Amino acid sequence: MELPSKEDTQPKPRLIVRLGVFLASHHILFSVLCCSAGIIALLFLPSLAKSTYLSENALIPGSANPLFSNEDVMEANKFIRGIEAVAGESRGGSVMPKFIAQQIKDLGAEVCYHEFLPHSKHFHPLKFFTSMAKDLPVEPNGTYTNYGTNTIGIIRAPRGDGKEAIVLVTPYNSQRAESNEVLSLALGFSVFSLLSRAAWLSKDIVWLSADSQFGEYTAVSAWLNQYHNPMFLGHPTMLDSKLFDAIHEPDGITEKAEFMDFKRAGTMAAALIFKVGETRNHGDRDSLTMYAEASNGQMPNLDLLNVVHYLAVHRQGFRVNIETINSLLSSAWLRVIAEVIQTLGSLLRKINPDWKLDIKAPDYVEGTANLASSMYNQALGVPTGSHGAFRDYQVDAVSLEFSPTFDLRNENAKSSFIVRGGRLIEGVVRSVNNLLEKFHQSFFLYFLAAPSKFVSVGVYMIPFALLLAPLPIVAAALADSKTKGKSLDGSKTKVSADKMQAEGGSWKWLQAARVLLVIQFWAVIVSLLPYYISQIPDGTPIQSAVIWVVLSIILLIILYTMFGSPYSTGVEWKLLKATMITSISIGLGLMSIINFATAQLGALIVIPMCLFSRPLKARVGKNSFPRAVLLAVNIFIAVVGFPPAALLIVKGVSKGSWTLDIGEFWASMEFLWEWSSATYLYLFLVHLPCWLLCIHVLLHPCRQAGSKVKLE
Incomplete structure (x- = not known):
């Protein structure tokens, strides 16, 4: 009688585990679908707004x-x-x-x-929220x-x-x-x-x-x-x-x-x-x-x-x-989106009359301008x-x-x-x-799309959840690639698990965590510097901003000299990216509890920056076109993710002005900390460390630890 093999006696993994493994193996497609769905759901919010009613x-x-x-x-x-x-x-x-x-x-x-x-x-700093x-x-x-x-x-x-x-x-x-x-x-x-x-x-x-x-x-x-x-x-x-x-x-x-x-x-x-x-x-x-x-x-x-x-x-x-944001009322691209939403809503209404998504294009434009103003004022954190x-x-x-x-x-x-x-x-x-x-x-958490229309918390959380969903999947895929030797750019070569453990080791995760702690410590110091810079008598906003930037760069160099930079410690870019994803997941989760609008708008910038960042020197197949597209996308999200650039975009959309100097950035940050806005903490304790880690990933020399391991 033939005994059952060892593989047959092992229990099959549960469905949720198999689903996680499947999504991790297709994490790129899953990330693109979730991010696209999140942005589309955000554009549909004006058509999902309900008429107000008295609950009491x-x-x-x-x-x-x-x-x-x-x-x-x-x-x-x-x-x-x-x-x-x-x-x-x-x-x-x-x-x-x-x-x-x-x-x-x-x-x-x-x-x-x-x-x-x-x-x-x-x-x-000691009386920020008091x-x-x-x-x-x-x-x-x-x-x-x-x-x-x-x-x-x-x-x-x-x-x-x-x-x-x-x-x-x-x-x-x-x-x-x-x-x-x-x-x-x-x-x-x-x-x-x-x-x-x-x-x-x-x-x-x-x-x-x-x-x-x-x-x-x-x-x-x-x-x-x-x-x-x-x-x-x-x-x-x-x-x-x-x-x-x-x-x-x-x-x-x-x-x-x-x-x-x-x-x-x-x-x-x-x-x-x-x-x-x-x-x-x-x-x-x-x-x-x-x-x-x-x-x-x-x-x-x-x-x-x-x-x-x-x-x-x-x-x-x-x-x-x-x-309302008046610049959006005359926006040509918003009118195009409104026409598309109107056509799509009419088609969906014909398929199922219960889907009340049809909205006229002028109403959509006005609702979007009102909704954007409500989200902006809540995200700013200032009464x-x-x-x-x-x-x-x-x-x-x-x-x-x-x-x-x-x-x-x-x-x-x-x-x-x-x-x-x-x-x-x-x-x-x-x-x-x-x-x-x-x-x-009635509701305490809502966005106003009109004086008589609102978007409740159960609706506007959907885009945020869709944007946040790929983060744990991509982190799992990065961990899986370290244990199985499967690279993220699609190669099928396998590395011995014992060799991987000997060469990679779990201590490299500790190195990546140390890099994150150093950057977070630097971000805390940068956020506290204005308290001391503001004590300088007769300082102009431009002078204060320049001092802030110079001191921040010097402090980063000193910390890297003392504790080592990501490149000197030999941390691989996959571990660095996994650390970045973990950090932004925690940061956005905490910020969504304090101020959901800030977390929602921040997720539109930092999540694509986290998901699609990879070393600029990484090889992507034999064709140069995908590499050029990936290079352009990474440079674009790195520029947009820089806090002054993000401030310029917000100012341009909300006020129609696309001019920004470094003194105005200081004045904007001073305005936030004077009003004890949690958005200030988000920018310097969540957004800035994420952007710096993204830059480190982009500029990584892309040396794989497994390159010295013999392939089986």
Whole structure:
């Protein structure tokens, strides 16, 4: 009886293992298909956008008749005349806060002041993610004379318990208020006056008249910091306040105590920041622009935007807009893609009517411009308005900018605008007032393709997943080529496993890991250099950028001298590429948790750079044409992957400007680190090391360790 052979007794590998081996043996084709599918899926996102809808039934916007009437318009006009009169009498910055506070008192509401200092923004590596409250400017005598003053009015809800509040914010410049800022204050006061008489309120109302002489974000952020982190009387900061001298009442002690008493309401349920922008000379009706992007890609709950959009469009007749990239609206190549998408969508709809992918070409172009703007603002990681300060405290907030089409001196048109704007704000407050809990039903992770269309997280993750899928397969193929001796350029020769173990050894993987650690350590130092370079007095952006580049090169040479470069240690390019793929996989995975938009846009650049990089001296068959194509592709992705070049491309697409100097690159990086944007960390801890490893792979002498091994 013949015994079964040893090969027959071995169990067959599981299906998932066989599938992995199959994909690793065809990793080039798999990479091309996945990358192409990822880019195509990204282009299909505008046609996959869904119409917005209300998830929380308790909001019921527009269910009640608005109470804002012509009497409130008269209050607003009276407020405008009063504030213009006091502003004309004196140019002091304390006059307008005093007038606003007096008007709030006359309504019977509580009032207090909040003095704050401008932020002195400097990069500090140990406080990157902690707070936006930067170091205070130092005065020689320890007393601060340059400060802003916020005026806060609070209405205690007659039907509430004081545990929740709704915040209304109106920014203005107390030193020189423009006519549109005065109109914003009048609109806010008229709504606040109406709400002081509302019997249906169950949440406190806080009206913040934010002094924006140092910036809108600074005023709101300083007040929120004081609201959530109380400062006690023993705090060393001293303000040379002139507001006490501007207030004359019989009981000065009571007035001073009221001034120093920082009043608070309940937990903030939502915040609405609104202002009147500049007059537009075109358009058939007044428009409203919504700004929702906060720091590091955070977004408010989509239900809040849906309430604003529904009331603005269907109740008050505003044209609602979001930010868009105007250069894409006139792009010829985008129109060609739109025509192709339209034709393809029509064909797919005929095959299966349930596939709702058909979209008109103009709608696709507009949706792409809006979607690109939403992704860009989230990837930048910088708030698009003072609503970002609220999101830092997990409060849902949105900024509204009204753009009237009439002359502000036209009283009839201005009165009509105040009525519609007041009713819109009243309707939003009514809807939020109905909530029994915080916003939680709708989406927090989404891209806006239009004011009434969005792409949810379950859809926009598909392109990212397709781009990321080839990375482990290619890494497995590289490991397999080291153990079996099968080269990546298609040769079928096999090397003895024992010889490969003796010559290659697992220690070479440790050498590749050491190279990665050296480069990562260099990247950390490069990311911290601006903190020290910014201490140089009177340095221009160009000088700072040149110093940054020179020091970075010198540090890299020193580290390579101390620990060895990839070429001096004899690390093979396959191991170097596998290390690069491992590093970028971890980096993109972590970045997708912090800011998905940054990871998505970064994957479009670094993943093709990782997958298709190979030594320029590598032989690709006997034909010179594939080698020339591969050479051109590798050089192209290496140039595009360089951070300043990537910045130039982003600037060209978003702003239509294709000029960039080294000083502007410094200014852009300074802008990111001042706002504690995680994109700065991504660029220098993920993108830059990946690019440097790619350059090392391209310039590798391509000496194979197996060349000295005898072939069986």
